[in-house]
Amino acid sequence: MDSPLRLITTEATPAAELAKVVEALLVVASQPLPVEEIAAAAEVDVTHVGEALELLAERYCEETSGIVLEHVAGGWAFRASAAASEACSRLFEKPTEKGLSQAALETLAIVAYLGPLSRPEIARIRGVNVDGVVAGLAERGLISEGGRENEFGAIRYRTTPLFERIFGLESLSALPRVDDLGADVTEIRARLEAVAEKRPA
Amino acid sequence: MDSPLRLITTEATPAAELAKVVEALLVVASQPLPVEEIAAAAEVDVTHVGEALELLAERYCEETSGIVLEHVAGGWAFRASAAASEACSRLFEKPTEKGLSQAALETLAIVAYLGPLSRPEIARIRGVNVDGVVAGLAERGLISEGGRENEFGAIRYRTTPLFERIFGLESLSALPRVDDLGADVTEIRARLEAVAEKRPA
Amino acid sequence: MAVAVRELELDLDAFEGPFDLLLSLVLREELPLQEVDLAEIVIAFVEHLADRGELDLDACGEFLVLISALLELKARAMFPDEEAELAELEPEEAAEELARRLAEYRRAKEAAQFLRGRLEARRDLYFRLGPAPLAPRPERKLAPQSADKLAAALRVLSIEPPAPSTAHMALRFPPTSQFLERWRSLLRRRSRFDFDQEVKGLSRVEVAVAFLALLELRKQNEIAIAQAAPFAPIRISRADAERSLSWTAHSA
Numbered sequence: 001m002d003s004p005l006r007l008i009t010t011e012a013t014p015a016a017e018l019a020k021v022v023e024a025l026l027v028v029a030s031q032p033l034p035v036e037e038i039a040a041a042a043e044v045d046v047t048h049v050g051e052a053l054e055l056l057a058e059r060y061c062e063e064t065s066g067i068v069l070e071h072v073a074g075g076w077a078f079r080a081s082a083a084a085s086e087a088c089s090r091l092f093e094k095p096t097e098k099g100l101s102q103a104a105l106e107t108l109a110i111v112a113y114l115g116p117l118s119r120p121e122i123a124r125i126r127g128v129n130v131d132g133v134v135a136g137l138a139e140r141g142l143i144s145e146g147g148r149e150n151e152f153g154a155i156r157y158r159t160t161p162l163f164e165r166i167f168g169l170e171s172l173s174a175l176p177r178v179d180d181l182g183a184d185v186t187e188i189r190a191r192l193e194a195v196a197e198k199r200p201a
Numbered sequence: 202m203d204s205p206l207r208l209i210t211t212e213a214t215p216a217a218e219l220a221k222v223v224e225a226l227l228v229v230a231s232q233p234l235p236v237e238e239i240a241a242a243a244e245v246d247v248t249h250v251g252e253a254l255e256l257l258a259e260r261y262c263e264e265t266s267g268i269v270l271e272h273v274a275g276g277w278a279f280r281a282s283a284a285a286s287e288a289c290s291r292l293f294e295k296p297t298e299k300g301l302s303q304a305a306l307e308t309l310a311i312v313a314y315l316g317p318l319s320r321p322e323i324a325r326i327r328g329v330n331v332d333g334v335v336a337g338l339a340e341r342g343l344i345s346e347g348g349r350e351n352e353f354g355a356i357r358y359r360t361t362p363l364f365e366r367i368f369g370l371e372s373l374s375a376l377p378r379v380d381d382l383g384a385d386v387t388e389i390r391a392r393l394e395a396v397a398e399k400r401p402a
Numbered sequence: 403m404a405v406a407v408r409e410l411e412l413d414l415d416a417f418e419g420p421f422d423l424l425l426s427l428v429l430r431e432e433l434p435l436q437e438v439d440l441a442e443i444v445i446a447f448v449e450h451l452a453d454r455g456e457l458d459l460d461a462c463g464e465f466l467v468l469i470s471a472l473l474e475l476k477a478r479a480m481f482p483d484e485e486a487e488l489a490e491l492e493p494e495e496a497a498e499e500l501a502r503r504l505a506e507y508r509r510a511k512e513a514a515q516f517l518r519g520r521l522e523a524r525r526d527l528y529f530r531l532g533p534a535p536l537a538p539r540p541e542r543k544l545a546p547q548s549a550d551k552l553a554a555a556l557r558v559l560s561i562e563p564p565a566p567s568t569a570h571m572a573l574r575f576p577p578t579s580q581f582l583e584r585w586r587s588l589l590r591r592r593s594r595f596d597f598d599q600e601v602k603g604l605s606r607v608e609v610a611v612a613f614l615a616l617l618e619l620r621k622q623n624e625i626a627i628a629q630a631a632p633f634a635p636i637r638i639s640r641a642d643a644e645r646s647l648s649w650t651a652h653s654a
Contacts, residue, residue: 020267024285025292027228027268028537030530033292041292066221067228077529084225085526091242092229092528100521102459102514109513125506128466135330145304145329153400153563155304155329165529167520176516231532271536280536293540301547303555310555326559341542368549377553382560393559400563 018044019052026056031161032075073164074171095166096140107133108142108159112175116146116156142166219245219253224261233275308334309343312358313376315390317347319355326390328397343367407465410450414442421447425468428475435476444469467507581615585638589625594639 021042025033035053039046053069053076060069066081080088100108107130110122123130134157137143146158164171222243226234236254240247254270254277261270267282281289301309308331311323324331335358338344347359360373370376383389410421416437417424424443427433447465451458533539588595597616601609616638619625628637 020282021285021288022267024267024281025288027279028281028289028534029292030533030537037292041288043288043291066223066225078228079527079529080225080229081221082526084222085528087222087226087242087244088229088528089526090244091226091234091238094525095529095531096521100518105514105517105521106510109517110510112517113510113513125510128470138330138333141333144333145302147303148558153558153561166524167517168524168527169520175513225528229528229530231530231535233535273536278535280534289538293538295540295542297543297545299545301544306551306555307559310552311559313552314556341544343544367544368547368552370549375549377550379553379556382556389556389560393556396560396562 015048015051015055018042018048019055022049022052023056023060026069026076026078029077032073032077032165034075037075070168071170072168073161077165095162096142101133103128103130103133104137107137108163111137111143111157112159112163112172115143115158118149118154118156120154122157216249216252216256219243219249220256223250223253224257227257227270227277227279230278233273233278235276238276304331304334305338308338309360309364311393312338312344313360313364313373314379315386315393316344317357317359319350319357321355323358326393326397328400407447407461407468410443410447410465412443412446414439428472435472438472438476440469440473440476443472463511467504471504578611578615578618581612582618584612585615585619585625589638589640594637597636597638599635 022038025038025041035046035049038053039049042049057069059065060067060078062068062081062083066084067078068081070077070079103126106126107122110125111117114121114125119130119134122134134143138145138157141160142163143157144160146156148155159172163169169175223239226239226242236247236250239254240250243250258270260266261268261279263269263282263284267285268279269282271278271280300306304327307327308323311326312318315326320331320335323335335344339346339358342361343364344358345361346356348357349355350357364370365372379389383392407421412419412421412424416439417427417433421443424433424438428435428438447469451462588600597613601612604612616625616627616636620627623641626639626641628639629635
């Protein structure tokens with residue numbers, strides 16, 4: 001149903017009208033919406049959606065609003081402003097009820113970077129049994145089943161959109177390159193050997 | 202909308218500040234919020250919440266916004282504007298899914314051939330927690346609750362008429378034969394459980 | 403390397419000194435891992451931690467990674483199966499593998515650190531986890547499916563995983579004494595015998611131990627061993643019976 005306002009005012013530009021439709025979509029969606037999905041629902045071009053999102057991003061930002069628009073998990077979504085976090089904490093559970101343990105974070109990191117991976121594969125990298133950790137992460141919805149390995153039939157896991165949302169990642173490709181993070185093989189080996197050189201044999 | 206010039210203007214009244222908190226709470230809630238709950242979360246008086254809601258109702262109304270504040274039975278909640286209803290229904294009208302995930306298919310097969318079964322029983326055969334998959338299948342109407350193991354026991358699941366329709370079965374007795382797996386349901390089940398135990402976690 | 407790990411002083415049969423030196427010697431192939439008692443190292447580390455009186459989680463983590471990498475390398479060296487024998491890791495490669503594992507785990511730790519930071523930054527940000535209160539209900543339609551897929555899924559669940567290899571279980575060494583007795587009693591009845599004939603049907607490990615028993619008897623001058631050519635049958639005779647036959651075994 002078209003708004004009757006359209007007939008008596010010329011102020012509502014097409015971009016502003018589209019922005020209204022987009023904010024409506026965002027407030028009812030249960031996941032971050034990719035631009036393409038918004039465009040399909042609104043039956044407009046992707047570039048127009050981009051313009052509408054720009055308008056909305058200006059309006060729904062930390063400085064001016066309790067509702068904040070953010071680009072996360074491959075799409076766009078509303079969240080509460082940081083300023084309202086205390087009030088929110090009194091009414092809602094945190095997306096990750098409690099902090100995640102080091103074991104959980106390492107497992108998540110391994111699955112995020114190298115997934116889909118089975119439990120034995122994760123255990124090989126971490127050097128310990130990971131059954132409990134994996135079950136816990138699956139229960140929290142941070143990882144989910146992604147098929148089975150052919151040979152052994154072990155279930156493989158991958159991270160979920162909820163994981164990206166909780167960690168504020170635009171997508172998995174927003175993760176920093178691992179090579180940039182840790183020393184590489186030759187470096188570690190060189191270091192181990194350097195330690196040995198300094199020792200009186 | 203409040204001006205972004207909050208720091209250099211005195212226009213931001215307490216009511217406007219409270220309104221921001223209230224809109225944040227409303228955008229996070231997945232149920233309508235009673236005034237009392239909002240007041241408790243924001244740690245303010247109910248009358249102040251009423252004022253804030255009035256401000257919000259002016260702003261989030263059909264004429265000016267894609268997001269509309271509505272008072273429903275349980276309290277206050279956001280909805281999409283009537284003008285955006287067509288776009289919203291397109292968003293929620295999912296394109297026909299081609300297939301089911303391996304997890305869903307395995308769970309369905311177990312319930313169809315060996316059901317009615319409880320979640321722990323299905324989990325034992327698949328060798329992994331199935332709560333999420335079972336909930337998903339139930340939500341989509343492919344399986345439904347079919348009694349309990351005993352008076353106080355776990356809920357058992359069976360496939361639905363919708364399942365039979367989608368898989369083109371006149372009844373469950375029309376399922377493809379799996380004699381190669383065992384002579385009867387008990388034998389097949391025993392075999393699958395035995396294999397599950399040997400499978401690497 | 404965490405200080406608690408580097409400082410770990412070891413007093414083992416095969417090695418005496420700090421843990422990091424042991425590691426370097428293993429990496430440089432100057433110390434065969436088979437000779438190192440890894441359990442002793444674990445005990446030493448636990449005692450070392452107890453002495454320090456504080457639980458250093460970083461050190462524990464690092465130690466666990468190191469010791470499990472060493473364990474895997476050692477297990478691989480001790481129980482090579484047929485396949486691994488072909489593609490057996492050269493010591494150089496094994497060291498590379500150890501370093502690779504360390505690097506991989508280190509990256510996982512660094513990545514976890516990054517994730518922790520993100521989590522910390524977003525700790526106070528709330529968003530809706532469920533569907534919106536007044537949203538239309540999504541209708542998920544499923545295309546018609548083939549029932550054969552169900553049978554196939556059930557069959558997937560019935561496929562036996564490959565049995566875990568128990569090859570290493572067979573590697574129990576029978577005592578040499580068992581064969582000493584056997585050869586002695588055999589030579590009481592006969593003056594000579596053919597080694598290959600007598601060990602027919604025994605496992606490779608048993609054959610090896612049986613041969614060790616022969617060498618032991620030869621050392622004690624109880625028997626004479628003769629072999630006409632490399633890989634020719636090995637003949638054993640009582641030392642007093644045939645002094646004319648000398649031990650002519652060639653080294654291959």
